[in-house]
Amino acid sequence: MAAMSKLLYTLKKEFLLITRDVHAVAVLFVMPAVFIMIMSLAMRDLFDSHGGVTIDVLTVNRDGGKDAETFLKAIGGLPAFRFRAFERDAAPERLRERMLAEDTKFALIVREGFSAAVEAAPGGKGEAPLELLVNPAVTVQTQMVLRGALEAKLAMLRRDAFVARLGDILVAAGIDGESLRKDGGSPVAVTYATRGGGSVKVPSAVQQSVPAWLVFSMFFIVIPLSNTFISERAQGTLMRLKSMNVSRVALIAGKMVPYLLINGVQVLIMIAIGVWVVPLFGGTALTPGRSPAGLALIAAAVSFSAIALALFIASLARTSEQATTIGGVLNIIFGALGGIMVPTFVMPRFMQELANLSPMAWGLQGFLDIFLRDGGAADCLPESLALGLFGTVMLALTAVILRRQREG
Amino acid sequence: MIEIKHLSKSYEGKPVLDNVSLTVKRASILGLLGPNGAGKTTLLSILAGVTAKDAGEVKVGGLDLGREPGRIQRMCSYVPQSLAFYPRLSARENLEYFGSLWGLRGAKLRERTAFSIDVGSMAAFADKRVDTFSGGMKRRLNLAIGLMNEPEILYLDEPTVGVDTQSRNYILATIAQLNRERKTTVVYTSHYLDEIEQVSDEIAVIDAGRIVLHDAKEAVLLRADAVLLRVAKLGKDAAAALERHQGIRVEAGSVHVKRDERFGENMAAAFTVLSEHGIGVTDIVFGRRTLEELFLKLTDVRLRDGE
CATH class of the missing domain: 3.30.70 (Alpha-Beta Plaits)
Known part of the structure; x- marks a missing residue:
């Protein structure tokens, strides 16, 4: 009973210290909530195939023929792009000026002779019928998306023209020309690979943002925890606790248990924001996966390693400023490296391998196993074990440092 | 009550306590004087079981500190020189937290908390955050926390540093009262020689890690007068x-x-x-040659820095 009383009063003390520290509340709860909101909404269209048109494309129809009109009408239905007609006779300089003035990402020129090129026999050589001006700020990936879409529409137009030219031959052969012209939709069927093979919602920005910024904020526990620990040392509270026969194990446990719960509260709040708050602002609702056990396991593992790292930094640092700087910088490096700020799949190969060094990457992959891949506890076990091992090493080092300080 | 024999401690090869031997009688108040860096705080922190000794023997209440530190720590309380509590908590929350670590709970915890609030004369502001307290109020709380476990021995490291005269007198009166009414043994370090003269039964002067004088207060003052x-x-x-x-x-x-x-x-x-x-x-x-003159004579008049 006495042990339980000690634990309860320790929990109460740590919760009061956290909730009465505006900076700690900001770092642990406000910062990740804001990040999740911003990133979920900012990246909504990047992940959402049904999102609104966001990329402007100026179009200049120098051909003016029927095929050019048909082509422009066809590309007008492309998702994620908005085509706006510009002056037919505009000089290239004027077009460039307009693009840069409006920060328009693309300008598409349908050259003279476009219709002739469409009607010509396939394989003909000559000037390209389309010209694409690209704003240098546009990523190569986005440019490739637009080019692919334009080429596909042009190919369809050529196919239709070719079928029309065959006309009587097709009739004589008993082939329905109209059926050849029908667009059967995309020939590629997309299925998301999930752990259980079950159905899952299309990955959305919120599915990516919540785990990423949740892991990031859980590791930011280093700031309040190390500050409390260093204050205890500087103010002599740690000395007083030692004089009260409070063991090193109890000292460490007295930090771990309250902060495990604080991390747990973070997990619940961030998931709640993803599920209920993000949709209020037009984002997609978070689907928290099917495995509460898996979620609890990976959350506990991330929390354990974050707290152990915080204790290690706190035992090394002499001042709160040192701990804040070391902890903050280390977190940002772990975050940048571990795919929090930039998803690892867009990183080059060697960076993806480097990302494996970051415990945040292990935590993120574990959460993605649950949130995105519909996995369970077994699926996030490898990441959880890695985090557990990392935390154990940090704790062992902390215990050694504390013992040396006592003996010193 | 406390027997110290040939106690030594070094930091990075530099001796801080050098063959210290000292005895403190039960229910007495020992005033420990010494210039900065003399080894006062190190001696107290060893007695409190916070710092490990290099050599020597310490017995408290007949128990060996090296063998039974836990039992000894339970009968003692150490009040550090620094304000060792949580400024964002209230006085009551601090007292309850430290009391719970002593194993107190329920009615006993409430009773000891009330006692400490009363001893510290903090009833009017017990539920206010400590970071709003004056220096004197904080010092009283620092002492009050040390009383939560009803200690037989109280180690006080400069308990009146930076406080107003009223709080200082209050703290000294409290220490004297605890000693008189509860027979608490007190080891008290201070830079203020008049305080030592006021509350101590015995006076020890430590300099450069050695005890250079230890006698009953009257005997010491007689030497001074x-x-x-x-x-x-x-x-x-x-x-x-x-x-x-x-x-x-x-x-x-x-x-x-x-x-x-x-x-x-x-x-x-x-x-x-x-x-x-x-x-x-x-x-x-x-x-009359004051205690201060005697102290300066015993410990040399040059400036000391370090502790």
């Missing part, structure tokens, strides 16, 4: 003859005559001995 006869040159025979008289002491080539009930008799004896040995008196210094 004397008339000084400065003489040209004092031979060994004359010194020996003088010191045969109780109340006459030879120190640094001068003759000290205690101002007690035999003062007149001793003064006459001193002049007689000096006359018999043909030694002239060059100066007579009357007046």
Whole structure:
């Protein structure tokens, strides 16, 4: 009973210290909530195939023929792009000026002779019928998306023209020309690979943002925890606790248990924001996966390693400023490296391998196993074990440092 | 109550405590004086089980500190020089937290909390955050936390640093009251010699890690309260003859005559001995030599930094 009383009063003390520290509340709860909101909404269209048109494309129809009109009408239905007609006779300089003035990402020129090129026999050589001006700020990936879409529409137009030219031959052969012209939709069927093979919602920005910024904020526990620990040392509270026969194990446990719960509260709040708050602002609702056990396991593992790292930094640092700087910088490096700020799949190969060094990457992959891949506890076990091992090493080092300080 | 034998401690090869031996009687108040860096805090932190000793023996209540630190720590309380609590908590929350770590709970915890609030005279602001307290209020809380476990021994490291006169007097009165009514043994370090003089039963002076004086307060003050006869040159025979008289002491080539009930008799004896040995008196210094003067003499007057 006495042990339980000690634990309860320790929990109460740590919760009061956290909730009465505006900076700690900001770092642990406000910062990740804001990040999740911003990133979920900012990246909504990047992940959402049904999102609104966001990329402007100026179009200049120098051909003016029927095929050019048909082509422009066809590309007008492309998702994620908005085509706006510009002056037919505009000089290239004027077009460039307009693009840069409006920060328009693309300008598409349908050259003279476009219709002739469409009607010509396939394989003909000559000037390209389309010209694409690209704003240098546009990523190569986005440019490739637009080019692919334009080429596909042009190919369809050529196919239709070719079928029309065959006309009587097709009739004589008993082939329905109209059926050849029908667009059967995309020939590629997309299925998301999930752990259980079950159905899952299309990955959305919120599915990516919540785990990423949740892991990031859980590791930011280093700031309040190390500050409390260093204050205890500087103010002599740690000395007083030692004089009260409070063991090193109890000292460490007295930090771990309250902060495990604080991390747990973070997990619940961030998931709640993803599920209920993000949709209020037009984002997609978070689907928290099917495995509460898996979620609890990976959350506990991330929390354990974050707290152990915080204790290690706190035992090394002499001042709160040192701990804040070391902890903050280390977190940002772990975050940048571990795919929090930039998803690892867009990183080059060697960076993806480097990302494996970051415990945040292990935590993120574990959460993605649950949130995105519909996995369970077994699926996030490898990441959880890695985090557990990392935390154990940090704790062992902390215990050694504390013992040396006592003996010193 | 506390027996310290040949205690030594070094930091990075530099001795901080050097063969310290000291005894503190049960229910007494030992005032431990020493300049900065003398080893006072290190001695207290070893007694409190916070810092490990290098050599020597410490027994508290008959128990060996090296073998049974836990049992000893439960009967002691250490009040560090720094304000060792949580400023963002209220006084009551601090007291309850530290009390719970002593294993107190329920009615007992509430009772001890109320007692400590009362002793610290903090009833009016017990539920206010400590970071709004004045320096004196914080010092009283620092002491009050140390009383939560009803300690038999109280280690106080400069408990009145930076407080106003009222709080200082209150703290000193509280210590005296605890000693008088609860028979609490107190080891008390301070830079304020008048405090030591006010509350202590015994005084020890530590310098450069060594105990240079340890005696009952009255005996120490008696040494301090004397008339000084400065003489040209004092031979060994004359010194020996003088010191045969109780109340006459030879120190640094001068003759000290205690101002007690035999003062007149001793003064006459001193002049007689000096006359018999043909030694002239060059100066007579009357007046009370304060504890501070004695302290400075024992520990040297140069500046000390470090502790």
